[in-house]
Every structure is written in C-alpha cells, then in structure tokens.
Amino acid sequence: MEIELISRETIKPSLPTPSHLRIYPLSFIDNIMRRTYVPIIFFYKPNDISDQNFKISQLRKSLSQLLSKYYPFAGRLKDKITIECNDQGVSFLVAKIKNKLSEILQNPTDNLLNPLFPDELQWTNMDWSETLISFQINCFSCGGMAISTCVSHKVSDASTILNFMHDWSLINRKIEEENETGFLVLPVSNLLDGGASIFSQKDLPIFQEVLPLKRESNVVCKRFVFQPSMINFLKAMVTSSPGSIEVVTAWIYKCVVSIIGLNIETTPFNTVVDLRKKMVPPLSEKCVGNIIWPMSIVFDKKEMELEDLVCKIEEGLYEFNDVYPKIFGENRKDNLSLISKCLKQATDPRPENENTFTFSSWCRLPMYKTDFGWGKPTWVTTYSSFSRDVIILMDTKNGNGIEVMVNLKENVMEKFEHEVELLQHASFIPNPSNVEHDA
Template sequence: MDYRVYHHLLFKCARIEHSRVEGMEMELIYKEIMKPGSETPPHLKTYPLSFLDVTVPPQYMPLVYFYDPKQIENQESKIALLKKSLPEALSAYYPIAGRIKGRLAVGCNDEGVPLLITKLKCHLSHFLNNPITPKLLPLFPDNLAWSDMNNPEHDPIMAIQINCFQCGGIAIAICVSHKLGDISTLVNFVNHWAAVTTHHQDQKKPLPSSPLLDAGVSLFPQGNLPIYREKPYFALPKSVCKRFVFEASKIEALKAMAGPIHHPTRFQAVAALICKCAVSALGLNPNSPLLSSITVNLRKRIDPAVPSNTIGNMVSFFIISSFQRDQLPELVSKMKEGMIRSEMQFKKYGGKHKDLDFIVEALKRESDAPPPEAMKFPLIGLSSWCRFSMYDADFGWGKPIWIASITNFKNGVVFMDARDGKGMEVIVNMEEQHMTRFECNQELLQYASLDPSVQL
C-alpha cells in the first residue's frame, strides 16, 4: 500500500474523530483493493446500463450493519473470513468491481473494491447508547456516504469499511454507487456476501443463487433512446439529519387513526404523518402545497414481475400534494389514489405493456426537473427501504442488531424496517430551522421516539 495514501487516510480519520465526534478515537489499520476471485470472461467485460441507470446521479448509497460482540467469539478470525469470502461475492457481482465507462456502460475490468479496516477505542454499547448521525459518518469508507463520484471512470463503484469495536463488536459499512443499482441491489449484494461467508464456515449451508445481472438491461435497454442528463441530486450540505423510531404498537395505533376506512399500510400511515408534520415545519401557508415524491419499486409492478435479486435501478415515483388543512385520513387517501393512478404507468416501463413514447417523455421530464430553489412549491422525497430483507445478513455469527443509514437529500425521508420487522425507523433531513420545528411536533412525538438508544 502506498504510504502517502495510508498517511492521508489516517489523517482523514483523525480529523473526523476530533472535529466531528469528540471522544471517538479511530485508527485505520488495514486497506486493500479487493478483486474478484475469478477473472471476468472477455465476453462480459462491458456491462451495459439500462435507461433507468443512465439518468441516475453517481452518488454513493450508504448502509452500516452492526453485530453484537456476544455473537462474535474472535474478532480477528471473523475479519479473516470476511476477507476470504469477499472476492467470491465480487465474482458473482462482477460489475461492482469495475469502473463506470462513459454514460452507457460499466467496464468490468476487475479493478476491485477498496476494503478498509479500522479499530475504535470504544465499546459498541457506548456507541449505540447515543446513535446520532455525526457518530455514523466516520464509519463509512473515506466519507463517501452520499458523496458524488468525482471521476466515475476512475472511482470505485463500491467501498467497504469494517469497523472493529474494543468490545469485539463489528460494524460493516458499505457505500455503492447509485449508478449501478438501487437499495435492493445493495442489500442483495450484502446478503449474498453473508451467505458465502456462512458457507465457508459450514459446508452444509448452501451457496446463494447467482444474481440476475442482465435482466435489468434486458427489460430497460438504452437502445436508441435519447441520452438525457443525469437527474440532479438535491444535496443539502448544511442540514440536520435525525432518526425517528416508530414501535409496532404505535404504528398500529396510527393506522387505526389515520385510515379507519382506507386501511393504510405501515408505510402509508407513517408517511402521512411525516407529510403532515413537514407541512407545519416548513411554515407553509394554507394555500401553498407541499409536494411529496414517493419512490416505488418497479420489480413487482412490471408485467411479468421481475425477480427480487435483479440488480440495477428499478424505481420510479409518483407525486401527491399536502396542504395545511389535510388530516391523516385525507393524506392516506391521496397516497392510495396516487398509487392506483400510477400503476398502469409503471407497467409501461417494461414487459408486455412497454411504451417507448411514455418512456421518452418520462425520462425527459425527470431529467428536466429544476433544482429545489427554482421550484414553485417545496418538495419532500419519501423513499421506503422496507421489506428488502436487510436483517437477513447473517455472516455466520447472528443477524445484525441494528442497520443504519443517513441522508443529505434536501427534505429527504428514508423509511427502514426496525429489527423486529414490525417497527420502523425514519431518517429525516432538513434545514436546521425546519428540523427545529419538525422534531418538536407533539403529534409526531406521540407516535415516534427521537434518536432513541439501540438496545442490544
């Protein structure tokens, strides 16, 4: 390893620990570029991107998985297993080890994925007792969480950092470029890596099935479609990111109150409350709507449906408007009606209902989206990462005790399953003045806890 790179990374870690997280000492002890275990065959060296991939901004999506020290007998041996199994996982997901090639493809040159290993001079329990966003940032490799790929043809598509706590606990943080896939792609990779690691420890455990790498581009080929510019990512560097936890019982009470007629899903009930509180926090007048963009997974909505282990970006969205006068049942109704109106449009992206004219118009509209400051009405982005089997990532020493992420999207909201699969964690990012009002909303706090500790 180049000493100058090593020194730069050590300095960067030290700068983060002292300026952002007082008392959390971190030392980078290892870095290696991990390559696939087998060379990518010549006929697979170019991986074409779909028309949905092409317009996605090249930012790094972050996830961090925490594992209980009580389940880890020997930290060093577990790290060795992770290093041994990673090349095999990268062979199955070979585009991840490549580099972006122009606008339309990934060059599968097996250049590899950076793997960093750090040591933290604190116990995992101390960390989880106050799991605020500033503490999470140093856990991600090279501060990549939601940052841009500065040079997509040179920068890695994925980076991994394994953080070792003094008590024996481990936190595995992964950042993957949104250009290659959505949150489903990232979760599938982690679950695949976990299954391979488990197989190395117990040969009776089956190896995971191979991902469907070409299904996305087969369904959504760029072909002769116009090459539109990448959709802008409305980052808000000077913002506040907070985590709100909804227990299962609170969600059930919210569902009963929000939709006695409409029978909302967990997401719809919680999202309706978030929208209602956001309207208040943003200080909108009675006649000014808040536009809510709701992201939708296309895999289940294409006809025929796409298997869940298909990699690539397979999402679209629909928009509803919220007013100060809207109550929770009205907001749930708007979400349900918006989904029903959009179902047929989602089918037009691929499968037997594919409509090229619709696709061209949809891509053009998304590409031409103005920046937030130029929009007539404020926008909040709602993205559900629920039901993606995140907590299935058992590397052979138990399932994660907590999975976390962050967002810096302006008025961005991410919904994640709690560990029990019934509760929900909601990550909200806003300007400080707006967050000050949002986090004190009594209706919100009736159902959610703000940044509670994570119980081991």
C-alpha cells in the same frame, strides 16, 4: 472516538469475468441516476474478540467469491451507459475502534458514525473513474463489529445493495461451514438479470443525470422510531385499512407542511416505487441496478385530513402501478416517446427554493437477515444526507416498527420534534436492549 485504520486493500473477483460479459450495458434508469454513494452500516453485537482477525479473513474470501456473481460491481464506468467489467475490484478497509459498540448505539450521532464509513464517501458524488462500491470493517474493543458500505447509486438501488449484503453473508456462512466440514463451497452463479436486460437504452436518447443531492449547512437529520402502538394510533385515524408505510408517510408529510406554513396543494410530494413486483410478469427480487421510479402526486386541496392524504397516496400508487409497468415493460418499443418524456421530466432540475418532499422506503428489505455467521445485526441504518426534505423509512429489528430518518432545515426540525405531540413518544436510541451491557 478513537479509531485507527489498520489496512486498505482491493478485493477482486475470485474468478475472472468471462470475455462475453466484459461490457455491461446500464438501463435507461441507471443512466439518468446520480452517481452519489449511498451509505449503509450493519452493527453486530460483541463476540469473542480473538475471532476478529479470522472473521476479517473470511470476509475477504467471501467478498471475492460474491464479486464473481456481482461482476459489474468490480468494474469501472466505461462511459455514461456502460460498465467495463475489468475485475479491478472494490475498496476494502479495516479499522480498529478503541471505544465500545454500546457507546455508538447509545447516542448514534453523525460525528460518531462518520468515521465508520469508507473514506467518508457517504452521499458524495462518485468520480467517473472511481470504485463503484467500498467497504469498511470496524472492529470495536468489546468484540462488536460494524460493516459499512458506500455504493454508487448509478448501479444500484436500496434493494440491490441490501440483496448484495445478504448474499455476501450467505456465502460467508458457507465458507464457515466449509472450514468446519471440509466441503468445498459451490461456485457462485453468474448474475442474470439487471441493467439493459430489464430496461434497454436502445432507441432512446441519452439524458443527463439527475442532479446530485445538494448538501446544505443548515439542514439537520433526526431519527424517529415509530413503535407499533404509534403506528396503530395513526391507523385508527383512518377508516380504511392503510398500510403502515403509507400512513406514517402521509402523517409526516402533513405535519411538516403545516409547520413550514405551506399548503398541500402547492407542495410537491414524491415517493420512490420499487418496480420489481409491479412489472408484468413480475421481476425477480434479485434484479440488480435501479429498478425504481419516482411517483409524484399533486393534491387538489390546500388542507387535507390524514385519511384523505392516505387515500390519495394509495390511489396514486394504484394508478402508478397500472401505468408505468406497462410503459416500461414488454410494450416499451411502442412507448419510446412516453419513456423519453418520463426521462426528461425526471432529469429536469427543480426550482432551488421549492419544497419538494421525497420519501424513500427501505422497509421489507432483507437488512436484518444479513447474518455473516455471528448472528443477525443489532442495528442497520444509513447516514444523514443533509439534503432538506428527504425522508427515508426502514424497518426496526423486530419488523413491527418503522425507523424514519428525517432531513429538515434546522428551524423546521426544532418545531417538528417539539411541537408534534406524538413524537414525544418516539425513541431516538436504535435497539439498546439488544446490546450487551458490557459492550
């Protein structure tokens, strides 16, 4: 792939951060979170290539306005528990790609995706003084575009990142309307909920960060698209009415554990739970930061049928939702010792050779609603983490299927994709029908 970096600049907030908001305290969950850059990329089908420079100019302007709302993102870490909102800004790169967009989407390998991210930051560990978020605008020869971002996990979870991108697209569309009508864009309101305003660090010890993901050379990542027919086939194996995410998660866990030759009873299972809707009262979906917590399940049998696994996962979620929102919620002052215990457990390093399967669902988030004014994205994805036994679930464009990114050791992956019959029907191409033939 031929790529040329056209420009590199820093975008700062359109309005200075008020003095009383200059210090932004992080939450106790943010404080233990690794500083790893989480990558996401949005692909947009071809439009008039002559408009690309105009679009980039609008993106600069709308991003600057957005940063006045998400003002902590334009700052720098002051110490382990606070951000100095000093308006230093975020990295903004523009690259021209001589290839067509279709060449990427027909075979989205890591080698092709890698240069589309800013400074190849994906899944690397952020230095304390570095920018919290970076962007790269990729312009293809056919008129297609790809907007990528790498955001420090220290300040955001997947929901925060995708809400940020969605809000950016909304402001960008308003700017386009302003250009057409002459009306001014209304100022963006300040960010209200996030950080220590949700989960205060006060009176709690400061624990070390969770260790960054270890990149292993013998780990490969494959994408599997579970179409509705495949999901319904799995649901038919369960007598209850399981959710799509739960049944796909349980099935992948069961298959991989079996292929490795392990047993379920001694193979840890983790999944990340979004706490926003679980809290009492529920938090806004726009709450920023890490409003998540890992749920671990210990199974009591060496082998379990899919139905039993789904049941155990659903029971685990029910118990989790009944316990953690209360511990972390309004009565947290009475639960400081319990919170400290939770934080210690979350940050304790795991045995290096232990197979711990970690699932993270980005489903039902507004990734495919991110329309900057030239249509909704054709495909949204992340990048291989190269950390074994990490599985990320995302919606397909139509919302009916689930795209799963599976990171496994190479020998395990070879067995997984060739020995599991259902995967023979999985697609590896994201959305070929949504890409124009001449792209």
